[in-house]
Amino acid sequence: MNIEIVHLDAKIIAGFSVETTLENNAKDLEILYNDFLHDGKMEILNSITKNNHEYYGVIWYTILHKKYKYLLGQKVVSKINEEKIDIKIIPEGTYCKSKFTAKYDGIKAWTDFYSLEIPQTGYKPKEIDDIAFEYYPNGFDGEFELLSLVEKE
Numbered sequence: 322m323n324i325e326i327v328h329l330d331a332k333i334i335a336g337f338s339v340e341t342t343l344e345n346n347a348k349d350l351e352i353l354y355n356d357f358l359h360d361g362k363m364e365i366l367n368s369i370t371k372n373n374h375e376y377y378g379v380i381w382y383t384i385l386h387k388k389y390k391y392l393l394g395q396k397v398v399s400k401i402n403e404e405k406i407d408i409k410i411i412p413e414g415t416y417c418k419s420k421f422t423a424k425y426d427g428i429k430a431w432t433d434f435y436s437l438e439i440p441q442t443g444y445k446p447k448e449i450d451d452i453a454f455e456y457y458p459n460g461f462d463g464e465f466e467l468l469s470l471v472e473k474e
Contacts, residue, residue, distance in 0.1 A: 324419045324438040326471070332411040334377050334454075335369065335401050336394015337362050342387065350391060357393050358461075369403065370395045378455035379409050385448065411452060416468045417442055423463050427455075434467045444471035 337357060341349035357363050367373045372395050379392040392409045400408050417439045421430045439446060446453070446469050453469040 324417060324434075324442060326442060326444065327416050327418050327468075329411070329413060329416050329468070331413045332377075333397050333400060334379050334392060334394045334409050334411060335397045335403075335406050336366055336377070336392050337405075338390050338392035338394075338407040338409075340383055340388055340390050342389075346391070353391065353393055366395055366406070369401060369406070370397055372396075374458075374460050376457040376461060377411075378457075379411060379452065380454060381409070381452045409452075411454060412450070412470065414447075414470050415444070415472070417444055417446075417471050418466055418468045420464060420466050423465070425465075427465075430465075430467055434469070439469065439471065442471070443474055445474045446470070447472045 339349045339353045382389045456466040
């Protein structure tokens with residue numbers, strides 16, 4: 322694990338989303354990923370972005386600590402006026418970032434990131450206007466990064 326504090330410019334992510342809770346997230350995200358990977362949604366998005374290797378999983382609360390949205394998508398240069406495509410702007414700001422190997426369990430990665438890594442930095446996740454995301458620079462089977470919008474403790 323290698324945690325670092327980085328400043329990011331805003332990014333526009335287009336894709337497909339689901340609103341879920343901690344209790345239902347495994348089932349809901351499995352359905353979202355299955356639809357994306359096997360039911361043509363990946364191809365729809367790839368035809369818009371002209372990118373077939375770089376993906377984001379963006380997470381933000383819709384009801385603080387109760388419900389959140391997860392958007393599976395790709396970076397675009399401007400908003401898309403496509404009815405079936407959801408848009409989320411990752412805001413400019415200070416983020417904690419950590420890289421993980423392809424074989425690292427995703428749930429364990431998020432747990433380690435929030436409970437072990439971020440607390441070491443002197444920052445804390447931003448609760449109001451929070452956002453966190455997974456970044457897959459070389460597809461879903463490769464190394465990945467976790468990033469969370471943070472503020473000084």
